[in-house]
Amino acid sequence: MTTTPPVGSNTQGINDALKSGSASASELQNNFLTMLVTQMNNQDPLNPMDNAQLTSQLAQISTVSGMQTMNATLSQLLGQVSASRAMDSAALIGRTVMVPGKQVAVEGGVPGKIGVDLPSTADAVTVDVLDKDGNVVRTIDMKGQTAGVHNIAWDGKNNAGVAVADGDYTFKVTATANGTSVQPVALVYGKVESISGDASGVLVDLGDGQTANVDDVRRIL
Known part of the structure; x- marks a missing residue:
């Protein structure tokens, strides 16, 4: 009888792929379930999969998948917050800081x-x-x-x-x-001439190539 490797032996590879972003959570979850069904269909009747092992494996893929979804949501929220801060900081243009x-x-x-x-x-x-x-x-x-x-x-x-x-x-x-x-x-x-942004956050442009993070502004005149 043909046997398939335990799903647990492939979980690390799935987790690594999720973390690296090489595949979507839904794609890897589907692959995981496909491997799980195949394993169950080909398992040794004299040594069937333990329920605790099955539950653990399902929990692992669910947790990693959920984390990727949460990270994507947080990234969107951070992007929206950054854009909102940039708009608010535009009020500094023309002010001395x-x-x-x-x-x-x-x-x-x-x-x-x-x-x-x-x-x-x-x-x-x-x-x-x-x-x-x-x-x-x-x-x-x-x-x-x-x-x-x-x-x-x-x-x-x-x-x-x-x-x-x-x-x-x-x-x-x-x-x-x-x-x-x-x-x-x-x-x-x-004097703030413009507002811009990069990976470090919202920046105030003071001219002559001088910039500063808006969080570093100590005083506004």
């Missing part, structure tokens, strides 16, 4: 607005403004600050009180509490 960054430009002797986000209270906060060569041109002592978003007051002058040349600068913030860094986040202001 504060996002993570370390670039600051000086034009006409006036520097761009900058800030810092402190995750927790710091007893010492220091800001260093650097030129294009990495030299410190200005050090700003903000002393102690509470947790939250704070503007950094820079008048566009160096440590000698002389106005710096127009151009691009960078800045870094050091903030500590009892000698330990509180992990400050340097912030810059920018």
Whole structure:
């Protein structure tokens, strides 16, 4: 008498195919049931399939099939949520926002607005403004600050009180509490020109190739 391999021996292959997306859940479920019927028709009468084994195998294919269906549904929901967030974020176009960054430009002797986000209270906060060569041109002592978003007051002058040349600068913030860094986040202001999206989520375009995730917006003016 011809015998067929137990369905359980093929379940792993079916599960792998489902997870890889190489076949639909309904197709593999039909194949599974076909193999199950064939096995039952050709089983050894002296060693029939155990009911518990049959139940277990049916539960496996049902569970994996259900997971694929659920994943597809969740993907659709996430897509709808993402599209909805993009539409809501469109209201930011034309608004000035504060996002993570370390670039600051000086034009006409006036520097761009900058800030810092402190995750927790710091007893010492220091800001260093650097030129294009990495030299410190200005050090700003903000002393102690509470947790939250704070503007950094820079008048566009160096440590000698002389106005710096127009151009691009960078800045870094050091903030500590009892000698330990509180992990400050340097912030810059920018005007939102458009809204876009990628795998990371909804993005705000601030011009000059600068983008930021909408979730990273700290302040809106």
